[in-house]
Amino acid sequence: MENMGIFFALLGASCSALMSGIGSALGVGKAGQAASGVVTEDPSKFSKVLILQLLPGTQGIYGLLIAFITLTQIGLMGGGSSDLSLTKGLLYFAACMPMAFVGLISAIAQANASISSIALVAKKPDQFGKAMIFPAMVETYAILALLISILSVFGISSLSI
Amino acid sequence: MADNSYIYADARIHVHESTMLNAAFMEQLLSAPDEAACLKLLQEHGWGAPGMAAEAMLEGETAKTWELIAELVPDLSVFDVFRYESDYHNLKAAVKEACTAGKHPGIYLHDGTVEPEKLEESLTARDFDALPEEMREPARHALDTLLQTRDGQLCDCIVDRAALTAIRSAGERSGSELLALYGEITAAVGDLKIAVRALATGKERDFMELSLAPCATLDAGRLADAATDSMESLAAYLSSTRYAGAAEELKKSSTALECWCDNYMIEQIRPQLHNVFGLDPLAAYILGRRMEIRSVRIILTGKRNEMADAEIRGRVRMTYV
Known part of the structure; x- marks a missing residue:
């Protein structure tokens, strides 16, 4: 049982990278299909649809960031002590969950919004600025989750439990 | 949950929509x-192309539509519902x-799901089992009726x-909300046209019962009652249905x-301009x-x-875009 702390902390870090990564991969893939459809018909729209395709990719980066910070805090990266109590390990696990779940779901939701925006740009290229805003709104919630996970992970390290 | 199967196809179609004829272009024509x-x-x-005859141009545009759809959809049978009209015309x-002596070239349409030659062979040999299941009974019934009554x-x-x-059945089976709606509206509008023609020619109720197809949005019994009574009764019945707009048009021509009827269909499909899944x-x-080509044909014929x-x-x- 004395090693379960590090296990849960690592599980949290993995989930953060894994679930956000899955969400982003699905999202970028779906948006990529729509982008390919538009570029097939009108190659001049490549740069515009590429930006919209990449929007759901940020969640994967956020998940990776949380995983890196957690690994650093628990001493698995950059050296230091890896002696972690079960309670602290569970706390790290809980801290990673906002990014894991919100990352997965928001990336898929953002992809749907991106696909709609790609269709908008396909018909009205001059509305690109507005088209960007709709999927970008979904990003807000991924950023909120990222903030909570970062603050929690840093906060746990200062606890003496 | 979004249907991810046609994201690429939908994106390409939305680009093509921007090249469709709009109301302003129709005005120009x-x-x-x-x-x-x-x-x-x-x-x-x-x-x-330059110098092309009107009919060749329109046929070319229809072919272009189906070529594009064939490129985007691996199994075109999902759109069989649009080809049944030709099948039953051929039937x-x-x-x-x-039932008649000799051959009559040019009577068949070639965009159906069943080869016209196969239909002809089956009916000549009275081999109804060779036909698709839904066609067997109507084919037998129609052939017997024509032979007995002429x-x-x-x-x-x-x-x-x-x-x-x-x-209507194919639309329901397709699993697509729009194709189901298309099937329903086609059946209802078909019934409506039959009722109007029957009223104009003074047909009996028996004829109506034989002709009206079942559908969910019109009550065949009430429609037959109204159509055997008067145009006012028919308009009054339609006013109580979702086809109330047709009641006004009945009085015109x-x-x-x-x-x-065509404009109603366009109104129903227009939300798809903003659907990406x-x-x-x-x-x-x-x-x-299809509607766009129909409108152009009307204008060209009129001119x-x-x-x-x-x-x-x-x-x-009405134009789709």
């Missing part, structure tokens, strides 16, 4: 002095061919009813009613193109026959 000027405008828009032709109109009614029933935007594009602009305008369908 209507303002053109003659057919040649209309053809020139259409060629500038990318339709056909009518084959039934009559089987009443071509009755034979047509049997096949038309079967066609409407098949289109059968052409106005036809136009209203699933099969429905593709189905709506096919229908939108060729020197009809008044107002008369042509009254027949032109």
Whole structure:
């Protein structure tokens, strides 16, 4: 049982990278299909649809960031002590969950919004600025989750439990 | 949950929608002095090639639509619902061919799901099992009726009813909301046109019962009652249904009613312009193109026959985009 702390902390870090990564991969893939459809018909729209395709990719980066910070805090990266109590390990696990779940779901939701925006740009290229805003709104919630996970992970390290 | 199967196809179709003819272009066509000027405008828009005849241009546009859809959808059978009309037209032709001496070239349409030659062979040999299941009974019934009564109109009614029933069932089976709606509206509008024609020609209720296809949005019994009574009764019944708009058009002319029916379909499919998932935007594009080609045909025919602009305008369908 004395090693379960590090296990849960690592599980949290993995989930953060894994679930956000899955969400982003699905999202970028779906948006990529729509982008390919538009570029097939009108190659001049490549740069515009590429930006919209990449929007759901940020969640994967956020998940990776949380995983890196957690690994650093628990001493698995950059050296230091890896002696972690079960309670602290569970706390790290809980801290990673906002990014894991919100990352997965928001990336898929953002992809749907991106696909709609790609269709908008396909018909009205001059509305690109507005088209960007709709999927970008979904990003807000991924950023909120990222903030909570970062603050929690840093906060746990200062606890003496 | 979004249907991810057609994201690429939907995106391509939405790009193509921007090249469809809009109301402003239709006005330009209507303002053109003659057919040649209309053809020139259409060629500038990318339709056909210089010097191409009107009918060849329209056929070419229909073919272009299906080529694009074939490129996007691996299994075209999902759109069989749009091809049943040709199948049942061919069935009518084959039934009559089987009952008359000699061959009549050019009577078949070649965009159905069943080869016309196969239909003709099956009916000549009375081998109904070789036909698709939904066609067997109507084919047998229509052939027997024509042989016994020599009443071509009755034979047509049997096949038309079967066609409407098949289109509605195929729409329901497709799993697509839009195709189900298309099947339902096609059946209802078909019934409505039958009722109007029956009323105009003073048909009995028995004839109505034989001709009207079942559908969810019109009560065949009440429609038959109204159509055997008077135009006012028919309009009054329609006013209580979702086809209330047709009641007004009934009073004008059968052409106005036809136009209203097509416009109603366009109104129902227009939300697909903003849908980016699933099969429905593709189905709506096919229908939108079909209506667009129909409108252009009306304008070209009108200009060729020197009809008044107002008369042509009254027949032109609403545009999808």
